[in-house]
Amino acid sequence: MEHIFETEHLIVRKFCTEDAKRLYEYHLDENVKRWMPNESYEDIAEAEETIEFFSDRVEKEQLPYVLAVESKLTGELIGDTGVNEVEGKPGEVEIGYVISDDYSGKGYATELVEAMTSYVIAKFGIKVLYGRVMHGNDASVRVLEKNGYIFQTEEFGAEDDPYGNGMLVYVRTAGSGGFPFEDAPNTACIVCRHILRGERPVLYASHDAEDGMWQFMCGGSHAFPDDAAVIGLSEVLDLDPTIAAIAKLPCGYSAEREAVDADWKTQEG
Numbered sequence: 001m002e003h004i005f006e007t008e009h010l011i012v013r014k015f016c017t018e019d020a021k022r023l024y025e026y027h028l029d030e031n032v033k034r035w036m037p038n039e040s041y042e043d044i045a046e047a048e049e050t051i052e053f054f055s056d057r058v059e060k061e062q063l064p065y066v067l068a069v070e071s072k073l074t075g076e077l078i079g080d081t082g083v084n085e086v087e088g089k090p091g092e093v094e095i096g097y098v099i100s101d102d103y104s105g106k107g108y109a110t111e112l113v114e115a116m117t118s119y120v121i122a123k124f125g126i127k128v129l130y131g132r133v134m135h136g137n138d139a140s141v142r143v144l145e146k147n148g149y150i151f152q153t154e155e156f157g158a159e160d161d162p163y164g165n166g167m168l169v170y171v172r173t174a175g176s177g178g179f180p181f182e183d184a185p186n187t188a189c190i191v192c193r194h195i196l197r198g199e200r201p202v203l204y205a206s207h208d209a210e211d212g213m214w215q216f217m218c219g220g221s222h223a224f225p226d227d228a229a230v231i232g233l234s235e236v237l238d239l240d241p242t243i244a245a246i247a248k249l250p251c252g253y254s255a256e257r258e259a260v261d262a263d264w265k266t267q268e269g
Helices: 015-028 030-035 044-059 108-124 138-144 233-239 241-246
Strands: 002-005 010-013 065-071 077-085 092-099 128-134 148-156 169-175 188-192 204-207 214-217 228-232 255-256 265-268
Touching: 002 108, 002 241, 015 044, 015 077, 044 065, 065 108, 077 108, 092 108, 108 128, 108 138, 108 241, 128 138, 138 148, 138 169, 188 233, 214 233, 228 233, 233 241
Parallel strands: 092 128, 188 214
Antiparallel strands: 002 010, 010 065, 065 077, 077 092, 128 169, 148 169, 188 228, 204 214, 204 255, 255 265
């Protein structure tokens, strides 16, 4: 199974055919049916067809771009997340997610939306993201607000609002929202000049155990100190937004990946 990115507790990956039964099951969960009544499947065969479509879109890097969400702790498929285009508005998408009832209340939705937002901004050059929530779904409202989405308007008469109570529309623009790192945005970081010049992405990061300083490198060879510079943490994030996925990296740990769309591998020391 091809991993796309990871968070502290979740693996976000492509769907595979073996996911069909579990996808069918959790879309029948009480809260999923309550807040997304149009997204259940008639049977496992329909779930399989949907997975084929999702996989094709991801393989071609086209929207709608929908990914499976797996628990690191149990290895079980626990939900999904995706973005779809807003008709007539290039660079704008709607984001959505599902977390199964038996894994809700653990903060996974907030963690997932934070990482997915950063990922699609970097992956597709997205400028504006919308989150639409049914009236009464206070939990999803809190998830969006924690991730920097701001209430914009109410929408009535939508096809995915069978109750007719209206949808709350939240919006977030690229570069806005809460700062994902616990360190201050002006925290001094060592960064190689290849990253500073925008020539290469961050492939290696470390969070020093003694002084908490961050170091970001491209994985190539360097002649220090000439090939390094000290800049603020927010500046590094602007250069490579995908580092938001390792914002919670503890002091004394490092993270490494093979490419910008590969999984981060973390280790102590």
